[in-house]
Amino acid sequence: MSNTILLTGANGFLGSHIARELLARRYVVRALVRRGSSRSTLAGLPIDFIEGDICRQNDLLRAADGCAGVIxxxxxAQVNPARNVAVWEVNKTGTEHVLQAVKQHGIRRLVYVGTANVFGFGTREQPGDEQQPYSGQRYGVDYMDSKVAATESVKLAVHRDNVPAIMVHPSFLVGPLDSKPTSGAMLLAVARRQLPGYTMGGKNFIHVRDAAIGTVNALTMGSIGESYILGNENLTYRQAFTLMAQVAGVQPPRLSLSPGLTRLYGQFNDWLATLTGKHAQVTLPMALIANDGHYFSSQKAINELNLPQTPIREALQEAYDWFTAHGYVY
Known part of the structure; x- marks a missing residue:
């Protein structure tokens, strides 16, 4: 019986950790990667690379042939610009191609990796969970909207076509191997003293390795058709930036940025971008997101997927040490 797992997005931040977790459990890892894309975070690992594009159905069919499971x-994950047809092509159409490959090859388990933002967020006292309906449509961001649509495609395939899929939805990932960087850009901005202040919102944070473990656990644990938020600590931006500053040995941002001021700044940047044709660093949708507290509970994943809960300070320290060792900080 095959123990080969097809992993899409293997050379991404989370994917690099999922690949290591799969190898540690003696799975054979087959990675679908785009031609010419960087594989630096997978260097030296015994991975079977197949070049292809999830936007092409035949590439998925070829890559999934003979696999026992697919992650x-x-x-x-682009939010700037807020509207981008390529985001839909990758996130929704690409997911539908994966679903077709899973059906055609009779694959035993699909783990779809979504995002916690497809659910409604709550307060720190009463965080959102998998039962809360999507509330991010007011931001007008194709990334979130497309991930909601992709999640619905997976649910439909489970109920209509009996596709054996489970959905995991990570929150904000922190840790080493963030080579682009993606979420680690926030830590680097604090370390470089580039942030003047903090907004009134916040996020749920998780160590990227914990999210990878929860994802691989979903190959053999959890219930078909169910969604699981992979998260850990709910922190305001002030709390998060203070932790980041402590890890980096710098002073944390001191200025409290009001929601109104943040919103005006985003509106001005959008107007300027329209005038100049150049993308702004902070857009209105980004400002609106920064003003909200995206707080979630991961109790379901803790109970059913044995999701680990590494302290976020440890995750930040590992991330900072990796960035320092690879020359990102200065």
């Missing part, structure tokens, strides 16, 4: 972690 679909590939996504385009």
């Amino acid at each position: 679909h972690a590939a996504a385009l």
